[in-house]
Structures are given as C-alpha cells and as structure tokens.
Amino acid sequence: MSHRQPRGPRLPAWTATLTWKAAVFITVMCCALAALLGTFVHVSVTNQTVGQAREQALDRLTEATERYEAGDRLGPGVGVDPAGLPAALRELALSGERGTMVATHESRPTMWAAGPADGHRAIAVRVDYAQGARTIDGLDRAILGSSVLAIGATLLVGAFAVTRVTRRLHLTAQVARRISRGDLDARVNDPRTKGPARHQDEVAAVAGALDTMASSLQGKLLSEQRFTADVAHELRTPLTGLHAAAELLEPGRPTELVRDRVAALRTLTEDLLEISRLDARSERVDLDAHHLAPLAERVVRVSGEGTELVVVRDVCVETDRRRLERVLGNLVANALKHGRAPVLVTVDGPVVTVRDHGDGYPDYLVEHGPQRFRTEGTSKGHGLGLTIALGQAAVLGARLTFTNASDGGAVATLRLPFEECADGDEPEGPESGT
Structure with a gap:
C-alpha cells in the first residue's frame, strides 16, 4: 500500500513571475555583495584601530617598565597587579611575555597591556579604548545604512528594467494567444524590429519571429481558403449540368444511384463554399x-x-x-x-x-x-x-x-x-x- 507524501505549502502564483524572481536574485546578490564589502571594511578598520591602540599601550608599557625598574613613580593608568587586569593577560605576563587585550573596565572599553615586573607580579597599563569602539560602531552603522540604501536603489532600478522586459514579454505572449485563438491579424509590432539598423535584443528577436510566423501562417491559410472557395465555385457549373443530365435518365436503380451521388456531391460543394465563407469571416448575422x-x-x-x-x-x-x-x-x-x-x-x-x-x-x-x-x-x-x-x-x-x-x-x-x-x-x- 503506497502512501502519498504530504506536500509542503505552495507558493503564491505571482512568485513564478520573472519580475519576482529577478527581484529576489537582485536582492540576494546585493545583500551578499554588501555583506562581503561591509565585512572587509569592518575588519580593515577594526584592525587599524586596534593596532593603533595596541601600539600606544605597548609604548606606555615600555615606558612604565623603565620607570618601575628605575624606582621612579608610576604614572596614571599604570600599576602592578592592578584590579581589573584580565586573568588571561596576567598569566601571559607572569610567563615572561608581553601582550595586549581589549576588555571592559568600569563599564568602559579599555585596551590593556601587561608584561613581567618581578617575581610573581605583572605590570600593566590601561588605555581608554572608548573612542576606538565608537569609531567602529559608527562605521558599522554607516555600512549598514549605506548597504540598505544601495540595495533599495539597485532593487528599484533593476525592477524597473526587468518590468520593461517582462511587459514586452507579456505583450508577445498575449499576441501568441490571440493567434492561437484564430486572430491571424494580431501582431506584436515591436518598434525595435522596424529599423534594420537598430540593435535588437532577445525579446525583439522573439517578437519579430512571432510576427513573421503569423504573417506566413496567415498567407498560407488565405491561399488555402481561396483555393477551396475557387474549387467549390468551379464545381458548381459542371455539377449543375450533371444534375440536369441525371434528370433526363430513364427511371431505374442506376438512375437513382447517379442522382443520389450527384446530390451528395452538390451538398459537399455547398458545404465547402460555406466553410470558405466562415474561414474568411465574411458572414453577417441578421438578428x-x-x-x-x-x-x-x-x-x-x-x-x-x-x-x-x-x-x-x-x-x-x-x-x-x-x-x-x-x-x-x-x-x-x-x-x-x-x-x-x-x-x-x-x-x-x-x-x-x-x-x-x-x-x-x-x-x-x-x-x-x-x-x-x-x-x-x-x-x-x-x-x-x-x-x-x-x-x-x-x-x-x-x-x-x-x-x-x-x-x-x-x-x-x-x-x-x-x-x-x-x-x-x-x-x-x-x-x-x-
């Protein structure tokens, strides 16, 4: 026994349109490009800002270490095993290495630089990093705002360009449907197909091909209609004579067969003439x-x-x-x-x-x-x-x-x-x- 798999929710019909698909494609590509460029700019500026703060903190750490070793008084923002020094940075300093770290101190972003002092203590310098953090935050907001504006502007321009193309495609499809319903006079008449010197895009090429096909089809049908009407009309005269001759035959079974076939042939001829008039749309109603x-x-x-x-x-x-x-x-x-x-x-x-x-x-x-x-x-x-x-x-x-x-x-x-x-x-x- 087979079980039908449940179908997921179906998308609305308008999502199948070329305009919607182009809008989604443009939006996705713009978002991807904006994210890539924004990430690149964010990383570059952040590295530059952090690098400058790190160099400043290490310079002050070198100066503070020299003062400490000379027994001079340490300046503000410098201390040995100060409160708030990140544990990971303190362990690095105790191991004999120098390093930096950005952390929050007293609710403010701070750049810490620490190095070994003597024994089991570390000398550390803290530099206010609030300005650098504000610079990076402002840059992120600027990137986000400019990306939204760029995506919106690109989407509008792209939608306008795609709509112009889809409008021409819709017109071509409507003309094709009219031709399929029998309106052989329907034409797209795309202006781009009129001048041989004008460059044609793919839509104009399709429209031109459809117009050419309709003209060729119309010509062939008109030729067939004229041929059918001419044949039926030319058959009328000999059939009239044949009918008159059949009436002169002596009564009998052969005469009845001849008259029956002549009558059938006359009916077929009249039907062909009627069809040719219907095909030519020359019939007028009397309401x-x-x-x-x-x-x-x-x-x-x-x-x-x-x-x-x-x-x-x-x-x-x-x-x-x-x-x-x-x-x-x-x-x-x-x-x-x-x-x-x-x-x-x-x-x-x-x-x-x-x-x-x-x-x-x-x-x-x-x-x-x-x-x-x-x-x-x-x-x-x-x-x-x-x-x-x-x-x-x-x-x-x-x-x-x-x-x-x-x-x-x-x-x-x-x-x-x-x-x-x-x-x-x-x-x-x-x-x-x-």
Missing part, C-alpha cells in the same frame, strides 16, 4: 427576436423519426434564425447518422443540448473539437457538419461544446448569448413533446 422552443421544434420536425424535443424552459433570444436552424440541424443530422436513437433535443433557457444514445464522440473531437474529414480507425468520420455548426455558432456569438454522457451517448451543448428581448416568433406547440 431578430425568436423563441427557442418553436425554432427547435421545426428542426426536430424536419429531421424525421427518431428525434424528440424536450422544453424545460423557453426563452426569447436575439439571434439569426437561419443560422441557428443550420447549427441545430447539423447537430441532429450528425446524431442520427453516427449515433443511435432516440436523439433528444432539450431547450433549457438559452441552452440547447442535442444528445444521442450511441457510442459517443471520439476522444480527439472532445479534446480538440471537430476536424474536417478526419477518421478514426475504420469509422466513417464526421465530415463537415460539425465544423459548419461550430463556425456558425461562433458567428452567432454562441458557444458550442462536445462531451460524452456518463451513461453513454454524445452530447452537444449550445449556449446562446441571452438578454431579455421583445417577443418575436410566438411560441408554437406545447412546452415539451416529441
């Missing part, structure tokens, strides 16, 4: 007030047997009736063709769902949406119907999603933009039915 229940009922009635309508709540929406019927008709036709009856069309306010009871949508369609003419394994694929439904829903400002029901079956959900509107078409029929 009017419509009740959803009667509109969905007409779609169900045209679809034939195997389709049921359930109206939970009818509303009046501002929409394009022809396009909405096209969306619902394609969804129902796809459910009847690739799923199993019954196909349920449910109207619940501004939300319309179309569900069948088949095997459900393929995983790729649920994750990435419909793809033109794609097939999975030996399946027949979904053709252009769902692609057209998705495109027309976008023209209406609606959101069309594809999921699978937990108990089986494909579910297409259309969410229409909804605001209270004046009644348009009068509701027809009951609130729910078949």
